Amino acid sequence: AQTVTQSQPEMSVQEAETVTLSCTYDTSESNYYLFWYKQPPSRQMILVIRQEAYKQQNATENRFSVNFQKAAKSFSLKISDSQLGDTAMYFCAFMKRDNAGNMLTFGGGTRLMVKP
Amino acid sequence: GAGVSQSPSNKVTEKGKDVELRCDPISGHTALYWYRQSLGQGLEFLIYFQGNSAPDKSGLPSDRFSAERTGGSVSTLTIQRTQQEDSAVYLCASIAGAGGSDTQYFGPGTRLTVL
Numbered sequence: 001a002q003t004v005t006q007s008q009p010e011m012s013v014q015e016a017e018t019v020t021l022s023c024t025y026d027t028s029e030s031n032y033y034l035f036w037y038k039q040p041p042s043r044q045m046i047l048v049i050r051q052e053a054y055k056q057q058n059a060t061e062n063r064f065s066v067n068f069q070k071a072a073k074s075f076s077l078k079i080s081d082s083q084l085g086d087t088a089m090y091f092c093a094f095m096k097r098d099n100a101g102n103m104l105t106f107g108g109g110t111r112l113m114v115k116p
Numbered sequence: 117g118a119g120v121s122q123s124p125s126n127k128v129t130e131k132g133k134d135v136e137l138r139c140d141p142i143s144g145h146t147a148l149y150w151y152r153q154s155l156g157q158g159l160e161f162l163i164y165f166q167g168n169s170a171p172d173k174s175g176l177p178s179d180r181f182s183a184e185r186t187g188g189s190v191s192t193l194t195i196q197r198t199q200q201e202d203s204a205v206y207l208c209a210s211i212a213g214a215g216g217s218d219t220q221y222f223g224p225g226t227r228l229t230v231l
Binding site: 010037042043044046047050080091096103104105106107108109 | 131149150151158159161164171175205207209219220221223224225227
């Protein structure tokens, strides 16, 4: 079984600053995906970024980037130039990659507040 | 087409009543998942449907929970004899195909409150 841990229940950052959210995971699988989802007050889970474990290059999506350390089983999210609209819950999630569709295993979430 | 939709958005029920929650996946998506998001337990997997295969029910917390998917599209999650601990947000997600290679897209969830 997989476990995902987010050690920061809450964080805050000033608008335009950079913030990093931490995530660690435990698995015996070698082939998997990692995701960051954002959940604003609307409850809608929105994909922020995804990383394939077999890729060494860190994924980036505009202001969002990850630091994927496979050996350390660490997958942190960096948000640059933070905006008020980034205020939300952020969930790190793990998914095995095989021929069956697999469920996501989520961390406990980090509540991020961007302050003006 | 449109994203994943769920109904109702909010449901308040009395303890002991049955409830049905509905999920309409993205058109053409073959796989569908149900998750539960509660204050004490975080986000947890409930059940998974893939095409015509038997569903993976390994996450259902008790036999009061069941789900079906009709015609490979719409899914209904049923909770019988609801208990207060069933209060949570129930999220549905769909992906385009099997193989664990696709991103899950989520609906807005149904907030269930059991009084």
